[in-house]
Amino acid sequence: MTEWLTEQGIGERRFVRIAGDEITDARIHLEGTPSAGELRQARIRAVRPQALASDGQVEFLLPGGAGGLPEGASAWIEVTREPIPGGEPWKRPLARVVEAGAATLAPDSESLPFPNPDDVLERAGWSDLLEEARSGLIAFPGGTLRVSVTPAMTLIDVDGVGRPADLAEAAAKAAAAAIRRHAIGGSIGIDFPTVSGREVRQRIGEMVDAGLEKPFERTAVNGFGFLQIVRPRRFPSLFELAADRPGFEARALLRQAARLVGLVRLDCHPAVAAALRPEWLEQLGRQVGGNVTLRENAALAISGGHASQA
Incomplete structure (x- = not known):
């Protein structure tokens, strides 16, 4: 597994994995926001209808409940999802109640000096990555992915030329790579060209499987070319940050x-x-x-x- 590289910038910290001189995975953590996996001491603010905790500065949703603790009780919480940009209440950071002294292991990473004459991120395509995030357009041989962020899911639409089966297979590789490269989590829908034949649709799904790291779940490609993926969502995607x-x-x-x-x-x-x-x-x-x-x-x-x- 390629090691994560981290670069501490102004206002943000950048994380990338690079293979073959290209960025395969990336995410950005905004300065001053809770970090996924971080432990904080907080106080239970509400247990019904939705459990909430606050560390005095940030309010967290507790999807798993308050662990039997009453309102006002002190608790240790682990951040399970960083805040998602936008004003909707559900985009607040998520956390879970944990035992005092619990610890989570951060992934191994190497810190890059910054600024540095050798711009490792730029050589691997950082500017191109940001342009994809701001435009929502990702080119691949024979077509383009159009990425749209909605409240329900991230949608990836496939446009292109050539035989539908060939286009769909090329798009499957490109979509899986884009999901990793832009840290897209949660519910994801990919609208492939309509293809006929169960074997072709099965092959498209297998190509998505080959390009994504586990854990994730997906549906089969249906008769209209639509496939849905659900991945863990611990961080905002680059598309959400670019919003x-x-x-x-x-x-x-x-x-x-x-x-x-x-x-x-x-x-x-x-x-x-x-x-x-x-x-x-x-x-x-x-x-x-x-x-x-x-x-x-x-x-x-x-x-x-x-x-x-x-």
């Missing part, structure tokens, strides 16, 4: 700027400028060893920000 475009683009701009030295100027859309927190700019200034100036430009696309030597 907060100003914040997503602000952190991407900071990563770009951190590689410069001395006086730095950031040119960006006003919405991105508003998302750049003062403490982030101060941290950037310390990294580059000079003052950071910010210039808003409404004519720029929201993803068109760039950093330059001032």
